[in-house]
Amino acid sequence: MFDLTGKTALVTGASGGIGGAIARALHKQGAAVTLSGTRADALEQLKAGLGERTHVVTAKMDDPTDIDRLAKEAEAAMGKIDILVNNAGITRDNLSMRMKDEDWEKVLQVNLTGTFRLTRAAMRGMMRRRHGRVINITSVVGVTGNPGQANYAAAKAGLIGMSKSLAQELASRAITVNCIAPGFIATPMTDVLTDEQKKGILGRVPADRLGTPDEIAAGAVYLASDEAAYVTGQTLHINGGMAMI
């Protein structure tokens, strides 16, 4: 089950905790992967660990020309893009009263607009081949909201609406578009939290622990597989019971 031999995947934000785990998991199932992100050295390191069937293309997700180049270079490197994992994302947290326009715009631009642009660029080949998997990494806060993250929550909620629309547009071409909404996952992003903050968070998680990036990657492997061909427009919540929606 979930064999991805012969498939190709482009993973953005692959230098991050969740993106890296997804890239590793897809690769382990047999897929060729293109790792994208902004930090070339971190991507090269991940590539070295994976070995063959791995490519690196750096790109900035707030730069339209960079995004088009990313799609082209990934297609050139692997011959096609079967699986697109839009994982790249940033945070610029602040209470709304104190949030600057540029922090709002930057987060929307990278997390939402960049994802749309890259998906549009990759869609064409998928339509032609009558096969594709788009997996957008959203967040539990896109559904529940979170104080201090109005921009991030808006972008992540936007991804869900966007995915549902794309899913309807592309279903007849055997392209599925789904979201994964992680809860609190142990990554460099959450490492910076104090023990007290972590305790506060865990009080809201019935599983009483943070999730692991591998637990998110397992969801991505499923949605990328042929077995998930009939699943589209959905959001898979992986959050230890933190929110049941």
Place this chain on the structure above:
Amino acid sequence: MSDIAERVKKIVVEHLGVEAAQVKEDAKFIDDLGADSLDTVELVMAFEEEFSIEIPDDAAEKIQTVGDAINFINSNSKS
């Protein structure tokens, strides 16, 4: 028959999987050739690629038959 017409018809045959004989100039993509809205977008994009032209959205909307496509490309293509 012009070279452009031949190339247009070839693209239509390939994209919609129809018989060449069905692709007459007055054939409507949606009503006669079984295209859906996504097919028409794909066709327009394929024409743009094949003839290195840009077909703006308002022009694309008016291209409903094979002949419409040939006429548009005839009057807008450089090659």
